[in-house]
């Protein structure tokens with residue numbers, strides 16, 4: 001099977017994850033795909049194949065050299081984003097793209113006017129949606145690429161490599177993909193998630209992240225008799241929001257700039273809740289942001305005594321801290337891309353990845369492009385040539401790791 005055959009097959013499985021169910025995998029469709037992948041791994045003749053009851057798949061392509069070579073892994077996720085349905089995905093291949101608008105259906109058009117990156121792919125073949133669903137290149141392109149590369153290595157025993165491990169996870173899109181990942185069982189010195197965007201992406205820096213929950217208790221009094229008595233929780237919330245730096249919001253920041261992002265406000269005169277997420281690549285600035293949040297709440301409590309409590313929870317950290325001491329892991333991927341004729345684009349992720357959490361669990365895990373664009377929506381597309389390059393990059397990494 002080619003990488004395209006595999007991809008077109010996997011996107012037909014509805015594996016949309018859900019934040020609502022509280023179980024792992026969060027939706028039964030993910031287990032259906034997992035079982036199909038397990039079957040394929042057996043047919044490919046891989047070893048140590050396991051599928052656990054949480055939906056985690058692992059398998060081994062054994063080393064074909066006597067040289068002492070580190071075991072390395074490739075990781076991708078099976079679920080798709082809950083942001084748009086992944087049910088009944090009908091992919092279409094636009095061959096030899098001419099740089100014009102691509103009508104997806106009667107209502108929606110994929111246009112280089114909206115997405116100028118499309119023009120980078122003139123003459124290539126794009127896989128697009130029918131406008132009703134997302135595509136699922138995030139991250140079924142990654143799964144297809146890994147398995148195609150593994151098959152290639154099996155078919156070309158003249159390419160010497162060490163032990164290669166494969167890991168497919170559920171529930172990445174709801175931030176739970178690393179929750180039950182057994183790093184010890186995986187048994188690799190390092191790994192790569194094949195979960196990046198456009199061709200060339202190579203990432204080993206992501207945000208430090210915290211979630212903030214603020215509860216405000218007001219004092220509700222009949223408005224006609226409220227003078228010097230009422231404390232309106234909504235007014236307190238508004239005051240609090242106005243005190244945080246207005247230019248340090250997602251819509252005003254880029255690159256290495258962190259932010260405070262207001263995610264929800266709800267309430268009545270009596271009580272209100274406010275939610276934030278705090279993000280920063282730099283750990284010290286991240287800690288300072290959390291401190292500023294606490295100081296702001298202290299100040300609010302001076303203005304409105306005993307009104308407000310805050311809970312700040314760290315969510316994940318920048319993997320750079322764990323990857324920098326083993327920088328050869330990134331250098332190897334960089335070299336593999338160059339050898340495959342791909343220009344590496346190294347940039348910080350303005351978000352998190354499963355690889356970040358895996359890195360802190362003891363498995364350094366940078367992120368490599370899977371090739372897609374416009375993830376999580378109907379405008380998602382993936383150039384076939386980018387997927388083919390990703391396959392080559394995986395093969396080259398396996399080869400280079402055995403030659404170092």
Ligand SMILES: [Zn+2]
Pocket residue numbers: 077138139172195
């Ligand atoms: Zn993804």
